[in-house]
Amino acid sequence: MKSQQAIDTIIRLARVVSVIFVVVVIFILLGAIHYFRPGFLPKRGEHLTPPGEVITSLWTAPDPAAISDSEEGKSIRYGRDLIIRTSAFIGPSGSLSKKANGMNCQNCHLEAGTKPYGNNFGSVASMYPKFRARSGSFETIERRVNDCFQRSLNGAPLDSSSVEMKSIVAYIRWVGKDVPKGQRAKGSGLPEMKWLSRAADRHMGKINYRKNCSVCHGAEGEGQKNLTDGTYLYPPLSGANSFNTAAGLYRISNFAKYIYANMPHGATYDHPVLTEQESWDIAAYVLSMPRVKKAFIADWPKLETKPVDHPFGPYADNFSEEQHKYGPFAPIEKFYQAQKTN
Secondary structure (H helix, E strand, C coil): CHHHHHHHHHHHHHHHHHHHHHHHHHHHHHHHHHHHCCCCCCCCCCCCCCCCCEEEEECCCCCHHHCCCCHHHHHHHHHHHHHHCHHHHECCCCCCECCCCCCCHHHHCHHHHCCCCCCECCCHHHHCCEEECCCCEEECHHHHHHHHHHCCCCCCCCCCCCHHHHHHHHHHHHHCCCCCCCCEEECCECCCCCCCCCCCCHHHHHHHHHHHCHHHHCCCCCCEECCCCCCEEECCCCECCCCCCCCHHHCHHHHHHHHHHHCCCCCECCECCCCHHHHHHHHHHHHCCCECCCCCCCCCCCHHHCCCCCCCCCCCCCCCHHHHHHCCCHHHHHHHHHHHHC
């Protein structure tokens, strides 16, 4: 009898110790996340608003002149410099690494990631970490930055604990410091555009490209280099030194929006130079140019979440890769809408 009581006591103690052990492990993990991924967890009293809630006034970036002279300020300024002059540090002639294609981050994220509807960083700090269907997981800012290094810069990921990564993240957080957590600033990312009722026309795109784009980006999309240091004054849109086929801008809708709101030089979202149709057609022509092919086989683990203009299969539908790349997209979108209602 006493032996059974002793066994029962040992079992109860083991359960208590197990619970304490699990609680301690959880606290250690939370502490590690807070230390290595600052900003991953909401601060005390900070409540996440529903995703997609948009601040109604147009977002404007803080003034770089206001960056302090503190150690944190030095990190922010270095991060900004890395965004503006990426290839001077990381590129074919980079002082830190040669593992990138020679483009700068601000070739895609205009004006150091501060231009309204110029693919800016305004809502990155407020919305990350967040779930992304492309990876099928929650992603940190560091993961998002490395996506750009591997896809748009066709290079190698940065060490997440490196000075360069920490400085880039510090700058991105500083740019979006005035946007409340969980909210998205008006002017973030790219503007909305309606689908074309037809497929984008590469032939018309070539005509309009030669007319509006080639003076800066070259007749064949080769870009234009600075004579002084060999870095790109205007980035290449094709070939080994341009973004690869896994980049976000290789989706025609993203590229068409980017062109419409920002190109040619001097255009803005509220004073565009090109029409929406011209932007779609130019995007189609540029994306038909040769470039490095790179596949991430883990992308889009759920096929039904792929964007309708994702240019590579497999798909959860029977539409061709050609139609997924150039359109028309409305029939594909209608198919998936019907699947949701069934």
